[in-house]
Amino acid sequence: MPRDSGEGAGARWRSPASHAFGQHIGLILAAAILLVAIIIFSVMFVIQQHRLPGNFEITSTVNNTMPLALAAIGQTIVVLTRGIDLSVGGVIDLTNALAAILLRPNLGNQLAVSVIIILIGAAGGLINGLLVGLGRLQPIVVTLATLSIYQGLAIRVLPQPGGAVPPGYTGFLVNPNAPTALVFLLIAIVLWLGLRRTRLGVDIFAIGADEQAAIALGVRTVRTKIIAYTLAGALYAIAGLFLAATATAGDATTGDSYTLTSIVAIVLGGVSFFGGRGSAIGAIAGAFIITMIVNILFFAKINPLYQAFYEGLFLVIAVVLGALIGRLVRARR
Amino acid sequence: MNNLVRLFTTRDVLRVYAAYGAAILLFIIGALVHPGFASLPSVTTILLISSFIGMVAAGQCFVVLIGGIDLSVPWVLNAAAILLATASLGQNGRALYAILLTLGMGGLAGLANGIFVVWFEVPAVVMTLAMNGIVEGLTLGLSSGMTCGACASYAPPIVQQAVHGVFLGIPTALWLWLVIIIIVSFALSFTRFGRATYAIGNNPRAAFLAGVNVNLTTVALYVLSGVFSALAGILLVGFGGQASLGMGDPYLFQSIAAVVIGGVSILGGSGLYVGAAAGAISLTALVSVLLALNMPEYGRSIIYGLVILALLLLYGREERQ
Numbered sequence: 220m221p222r223d224s225g226e227g228a229g230a231r232w233r234s235p236a237s238h239a240f241g242q243h244i245g246l247i248l249a250a251a252i253l254l255v256a257i258i259i260f261s262v263m264f265v266i267q268q269h270r271l272p273g274n275f276e277i278t279s280t281v282n283n284t285m286p287l288a289l290a291a292i293g294q295t296i297v298v299l300t301r302g303i304d305l306s307v308g309g310v311i312d313l314t315n316a317l318a319a320i321l322l323r324p325n326l327g328n329q330l331a332v333s334v335i336i337i338l339i340g341a342a343g344g345l346i347n348g349l350l351v352g353l354g355r356l357q358p359i360v361v362t363l364a365t366l367s368i369y370q371g372l373a374i375r376v377l378p379q380p381g382g383a384v385p386p387g388y389t390g391f392l393v394n395p396n397a398p399t400a401l402v403f404l405l406i407a408i409v410l411w412l413g414l415r416r417t418r419l420g421v422d423i424f425a426i427g428a429d430e431q432a433a434i435a436l437g438v439r440t441v442r443t444k445i446i447a448y449t450l451a452g453a454l455y456a457i458a459g460l461f462l463a464a465t466a467t468a469g470d471a472t473t474g475d476s477y478t479l480t481s482i483v484a485i486v487l488g489g490v491s492f493f494g495g496r497g498s499a500i501g502a503i504a505g506a507f508i509i510t511m512i513v514n515i516l517f518f519a520k521i522n523p524l525y526q527a528f529y530e531g532l533f534l535v536i537a538v539v540l541g542a543l544i545g546r547l548v549r550a551r552r
Numbered sequence: 553m554n555n556l557v558r559l560f561t562t563r564d565v566l567r568v569y570a571a572y573g574a575a576i577l578l579f580i581i582g583a584l585v586h587p588g589f590a591s592l593p594s595v596t597t598i599l600l601i602s603s604f605i606g607m608v609a610a611g612q613c614f615v616v617l618i619g620g621i622d623l624s625v626p627w628v629l630n631a632a633a634i635l636l637a638t639a640s641l642g643q644n645g646r647a648l649y650a651i652l653l654t655l656g657m658g659g660l661a662g663l664a665n666g667i668f669v670v671w672f673e674v675p676a677v678v679m680t681l682a683m684n685g686i687v688e689g690l691t692l693g694l695s696s697g698m699t700c701g702a703c704a705s706y707a708p709p710i711v712q713q714a715v716h717g718v719f720l721g722i723p724t725a726l727w728l729w730l731v732i733i734i735i736v737s738f739a740l741s742f743t744r745f746g747r748a749t750y751a752i753g754n755n756p757r758a759a760f761l762a763g764v765n766v767n768l769t770t771v772a773l774y775v776l777s778g779v780f781s782a783l784a785g786i787l788l789v790g791f792g793g794q795a796s797l798g799m800g801d802p803y804l805f806q807s808i809a810a811v812v813i814g815g816v817s818i819l820g821g822s823g824l825y826v827g828a829a830a831g832a833i834s835l836t837a838l839v840s841v842l843l844a845l846n847m848p849e850y851g852r853s854i855i856y857g858l859v860i861l862a863l864l865l866l867y868g869r870e871e872r873q
Contacts, residue, residue, distance in 0.1 A: 368854050479681060534682040534685070
């Protein structure tokens, strides 16, 4: 049962540090979980390999996490408006398949194809946004339906896994020799911090926190929702490009898993499912937590067949822990 | 008389008519494009396949009526199918034990969903998603990826007969579905439990103030959803003979689609299970028509989505604020 966050009523003066702590508790928790995961991984790595994780381990972790991190940022924007986007997997399937058949070794082609694919992703998001915003339909069923449509289109584009991604393209997006892909995440974080301060960013948070109040304050909710879903679609397309670059080929079904993992990532990243709370930085942290969990399970020599079990278990533990700590922090203030 | 007319023309009931109308329309289209589509054996087969979706949709309908959702359907169903085969070892003598064990497993998964949704306030989407992963990991791990000795077991003959058997010219699985439709509809429309379900879906706080045990009812509904997923798994393994990995995957989309096509509000509080049953039939008929047209997989996937969107636009819209 959704309940009030308990803020506002009887608010008293708090020190800026205390206020920031309360506002960012989800993010702080995500960072803490990530840190613990990295420490556990490093200890296991040192015990088994007799050295610290080096450039190779960091690079492959970053490169493997890129598609999920980008998809999770898109999911965050939608969930902040109190929506949910299940079409993530379909958009990534479609854009990944398109990238594999359209990309050629020359730079002009790569630039044009990338832009076109991002626009196609944005168009997919726009359709979701129009149906949710103008159509006043429930996000969960709309995106379930469009998921099916986008998956179908992806298989039409690339019936069998194949195609090829030029090595130059792969080298630019996911350099196998150094974690340069972190630059793209840094750009994403800077853009996010900028967006957060624009009218659009504030409107997105306002809709998620209290849609009626947002309407009363003159927020154009329909327009804002449409833009939010469109932005998310563009981000999924970029995730599809990164996925194609990492795999150096296309597959119209590899994107499917991102619907679930993007949701898991944002929950681990402290984004509230009830809207209005969360950040792209948390989503990125959540994506890295998932990769670290997989790495840890690998080094703990746990049968990979049990992977889904541990992911589900950690998800529940993280959510319950997050809610408990959040309540404790708010109760004490 | 006037009251009686009103009873059969409420918005919920009109949506049920629409769902059955869609099913009949699809059968007519099918008969036009493919002679023999509307023949008795063909219709029986379509209804039989619908019944599996219909069982899952019963559980999904319960949780959607309170504004929840059950995303753990695919692997609870798959685990049930595997558990039934491995626990019974294909022997009739072990069938009852295996069935009870399997239904218990489904109920347990639902119980955990309900407990965490109610007392730990985990959003239903997140909790049932996590449960899907938990059951998936356990199933794959414990069966060593379906390579265990007992994994190749067939369903006990008695379970296979329960699906394929015929009573009064109609497959026994369809009789079972009919009984379930009657029981679920009765429970939702004429019992305290049903009224509590609709009350929670409309306004949990008001339901609580009216004396409804919101927490217990919510948990019970999630348990039922788990049990129905498990039941569908049992029938599917009885239908196909053996269990396989991934056999539950289509049922998440189909159960939610059936519920939506049947006119159950995804926000909760309104809708009837007979509608969801019609939704399951429409969905199966649609797939069958597309198959009769030799539509490739991608086309079916696209049309699936478009049909759901069209129906949503027709009657799934939120009231304008």
